[in-house]
Amino acid sequence: QVSDDVIRIGVMTDLSGVYLDYAGKGSVEAARMAVEDFGGKVNGKKIELIMADHQNKADIGSAKAREWFDRDGVDAVVDLPNSSVALAVSRMASDKKRVALITGGANLRHTNEECSPYIVHYVYDTFSLANVAGKAMVKQGYKSWYFLTADYAFGASLEKDTSEVVKANGGTVLGSVKHPLNASDFSSFLLQAQSSKAQVVGLANAGGDVINSIKAANEFGITPKQTLVGLLMTISDVHSLGLQQTQKMKFTDAWYWDMNADSRAFGKRFFDRMKRMPNMVHAGTYSAVSQYLKAIAATGSDDADKVMAQMKKVKINDMFAKNAYIREDGRMMHDMYMMEVKTPAESKSPWDYLKLVATVPAAEAFQPLTASRCSMVKR
Amino acid sequence: MDKRVGYAIAVAAAVAAPFFLYPVFLMKVLCFALFACAFNLLIGFTGLLSFGHAAFFGGAGYVAGHALKVWGVPFELGLLAGTAAAAAIGLVMGALAIRRQGIYFTMITLALAQMLYFVCLQLPATGGEDGLQGVPRGKLLGIIDLGHDLTLYYVVLAIAAAGFALIVRTVHSPFGQVLKAVKENEPRAVSLGYDVDRFKLLAFVLSAALAGLAGATKTVVLGFETLTDVHWSMSGLVVLMTLVGGLGTLTGPIVGAIVIIALENKLGDLGNWLAVTTNVEWFRTIGESVTIVTGAIFIVCVLAFRRGIVGELGALFKKLRKPKETKQAASSLHATAVKTTEG
């Protein structure tokens, strides 16, 4: 019983704005690869992949999603970078009983206030970013922290969560400075971080702000003495800055292409198509789509309730994650990693950028169910 | 006479539309149409180009959303709160900006609106980049459930129509007369005893309030409000709508809003359709280049179609009508619009 005999998956992403490199076309390609790996069919039913650019506008995203669900018979949406779009679209998916596989979004609310039986939060969230960085770093002896925080909700919560973790693990927070979103120059803020003499400067910001902070940190001679930790960073950022600037930085990652044979194989395939290596969002999108299709294959139905039940039932073992599973609140539980950027000398080949510092098991990385504010979680 | 026929046809079309098109999409178009008309009230009839109208649109959206969601006020009060907030922001912004003319005015509105953007970004109440989600629609007059799209559609249609009627009336009011005079020759208006700054300010506040009404309504329709609506690119968008439709024409902004909203939402589909029909894969990329296409439209409009769709049509009909006095009925809507331009 596949509705109208086609399984439709919609990749909703940002094809023209700030998440272009972070998700964007790479996510579309990753989803396409997953579909291809099924031979374009599940149980003889055709799989159709459609995509849309939400332009980082929630109203465009939700209008598109509405059309997809009501008219085009889309069964699942995937990716959803940009938290306002992700919130609006996943809400609509829940209303219409369709599956939302959030691989690009980082908002903790998807598995808390906004949780629903139809939402899977797949790759990472702000809690895990903070948690992994805080724990792993303090354990490695980086005890004193200073934060450079983007002055809006995302930055503030990232800073707050990380501080709590740092303190809980025996570290200290020496202070923080707030900078405006899209600041043109970070030197003033970094000088304040420098004079704090903290071991770690945590970057509680994202995108261009991360990149420009790192540049200024190099210029003012902060980096060799103090360690920069990107609280939200991907390999795409490392690539665009180059190893010279980013060497020895640390950041939290959910996946790296050079971790095992499977991931390397995927990385190479992706590279051949996109001329760049995938980041965790791309890999997560591939994995999420594959798991979704597997669940349809297993249940023989594209009914959201059945598929979701199936997805939550099985263990996930693929190139993205080993021994992972989807928790009752929709959180996909997988190990997270603390990565360090290699020095130019250590790097042997193009895109050979990172080395593993620590693995944080899923149970430690993500928000424990006991703390969940999700209404589906039974206590 | 024929003006009425034109309006009647428009109303009939609007009433029937939700049976053919998405009500939510239509409501969004209506909200933007009202927004553009409100904006046009300022540029078209006082000659002041504001590049900060997003502040009213989005600001009202946040206030209305907050009132409805957090304070749980009824639907009408929510809209009212949004509108009043926009009027208040308009008053402050106007009081600062009105003292300068032309391009200075434009830049000041732009900068002040950007300031509001930063405030919205930082305030906890707005939810930062998550936006304000889950705004309830509530009930009209406490009885009629607005959860149903079609019901809400007619309510929104009524709101937009009322707003539009108020704009038309304002243009053709004693106040509108003075505005025209001020636009034509400001020192002379002063010497005749008119406090021109207050007239401009009132026009500005009116425009802000109506833009706010549009923004508040949009928030209720979609159920959320995000930073997009207070960002300066939203101000740019409303300028584009008005420009495409016809600056200073009464109906132009409506047409412009329809065209631009449709474009924003459907450009990707259009690209895919072109790719399928012509077999040129390149067309698919159009969907990824909304900003480039928008920019191109701006340039083309400014260089070649300054009068906008309605303005150009009006001029065309005027030309056609000159030799023959027939065809009046068909062109009535546009002709009236054009007449107001010249006024």
Next chain:
Amino acid sequence: MSKALEITNLQAWYGESHILHDVNLSVDQGEVVTLLGRNGAGRTTTLRAIMGLTGRRTGSIKVGGVESIHLPTHQIAHLGIGYCPEERGIFASLSAEENLLLPPSVSKTERGMSVEEIYAMFPNLAERRMSQGTRLSGGEQQMLAVARILRTGARLLLLDEISEGLAPVIVQALARMITTLKARGYTIVMVEQNFRFAAPLADRFYVMEHGQIVESFAASELNDKMPVLNELLGV
């Protein structure tokens, strides 16, 4: 020797409106010619058309024998023309003296009046030389507008209503100035409303009406023509 200015069959438009219809006139070297006419007759437009400042224009305008109808404005000026516009065109962001020194020399051979000569002719200006251009009174601006084209070496002067709004004492000074200029061999085309001012100065008159020349005569015929002028201008 070629004519200083020879206009044949000139048509000119402002946008869509056709203002000048078939204007023909010629001015000899060293002559002072006055264009008379009612408000809106097209006299200013004629001067502007010579300078290429109207919209479209057709016909022929020869300046010192050189065809200028297809030239851009700045090249027309370099044929040796000094233009004093009706609205004076004093620059607010420049001081009076900067205004005076602004126009570049337009002739390779001729040197215009020196600044000293000019200040001697208009003592008011010397006094206000450091003032911002538009802070000058209406009359002072008018003087400045005339004064600044005398410096450029232009031999053909186009003067539009230079006596307008001036005190009688200044008007008389201007009359003396025109006489002086004429004696120095300048060619002058004046547009004047003020017939009493123009009458004794001009060698020849053209009368315009509705964008056309309707009458032309020499100074010697002036008395004979008074009835016609009376009818055309109400003089």
Next chain:
Amino acid sequence: MQTNVLEVRNLTKEFKGFTAVNDVSLKVRRGSIHALIGPNGAGKTTFFNLLTKFLTPTAGAILYNGDDITALKPEQIAHRGVIRSFQISAVFPHLSVLENVRIGLQRALGTSYHFWKSERTLDQLNGRAMQLLAEVDLESFADTLTVDLPYGRKRALEIATTLAMEPELMLLDEPTQGMGHEDVHRVTELIRKVSAGRTILMVEHNMSVVSGICDRISVLQRGALLAEGNYEEVSNNPQVMEAYMGTTSGALEGAHG
């Protein structure tokens, strides 16, 4: 009632180191036509600007009907009945002639801020507007767009609009400047006509106009009052002849026609 509508006491205006109006005291008698003449740059326009508060005086007081109005704003002065015209024509070009006059009349209705009223509520003013247009011979142009009017007619329209304000005191800055002879004549007659029942203060270079209609003449020079009196007195004042006329000719007639 005061015999003087306007009394100016020791009015001074300095622009950075330059005194444009210097300690001028002047009385304008009710019902008169008072001319202000003087060489270019004497400060006449500046003086007008001070009276209407388009410029702020450096020192001195302006009394209107005995009240000190020195501190009022331009539009407040207009409300009191002091209306000026400009040296260059001031009309609303894209309104019809009738609408131009109505703008002047409209303020009295008190509905100028009423954006919710129909503009048809203004039709009640049409009668009065036509009367005013009749006064300046413009009835036949009522529905014409103002840009299309000839220059002289525009000045007439401007006067009609000014009259609509029921001014007690009209300030006219060179009302005949740039006009052809017919127009000069028409406007002169018009001024004479409208002067009935009100006071007019005008700047004018055209001596035939001044001598024809003005009751009293003040002569400014370099910002200061040089002479005052009727035409006879002023025109025979040797200082005035020297400053304004030049010494060549005896009569204060000038080159103007």
Next chain:
Amino acid sequence: MTEIFGIPLQAMLSQLLLGLVNGSFYAMLSLGLAVIFGLLNVINFAHGALYMMGAFLAWMGLNYLGIGYWPMLLLAPLVVAAFGIVIEKTMLRWLYKLDHLYGLLLTFGITLMVEGLFRSFYGVSGQPYSVPEALSGAFNLGFMILPKYRAWVVVASLAVCLATWFVIEKTKLGAYLRAGTENPRLVEAFGINVPLMVTLTYGFGVALAAFAGVLAAPVIQVSPLMGSNLIIVVFAVVVIGGMGSILGSIVTGLGLGVIEGLTRVFYPELSATVVFIIMAIVLMIRPAGLFGKEK
């Protein structure tokens, strides 16, 4: 250690200095806007996009052609000037007779297109560009480490700004420009090739933007969005300084950079809005801006 309002004097000094660096960018950009506005009466919304283009050209020069920083410092502005000249000749030219608003709208459209194109070719995360060899390293000023490159930015931009100011206010060419600002047709009637002057002015104005862009390339990531983040602040700077005032744009640009820098220490939350707040205050007191002339 001496403290001012709880901030060590040394920190204060270093923030002042950094503010000056940012101020130099503001000054250069607002100067370009002022020059263009002066003669063309166009608010060049595309200024930010052209600044970005300058930075990108520097990067492209290095990556595709192997041309280093110093040649690009000259070449990039020239290329952008050429681009500007094409825009002026083919588009802006037709708008002069109309309301200035159309110029703003046109350049707004150009901005969207230019930024969109760069974004679709180069993504958004940007391209790295490192400090030129000769200027790497830093001065130890005792109270802070000042990267040599930042010092160079201040020196270079001040030199360019002052040279521009001198030409416009003190030379005959400048007088033509100022007169052309008011009444271009008349200046042309005096025999000056105004259309050419206008074209070159636009070229020069956008070259200033590109120059600032090249200067910025080693400091911030070269990304398609770098201009749009900056341009609105620069607009506010221009309003505060008084539009069209050359000196005003230079002084205000530097001054606001410094004030913004201090805000970053005393009250960082406000640093994004402080410029706009100052703008509001200035407008209340002096509607024409600090250096602007009342109409």
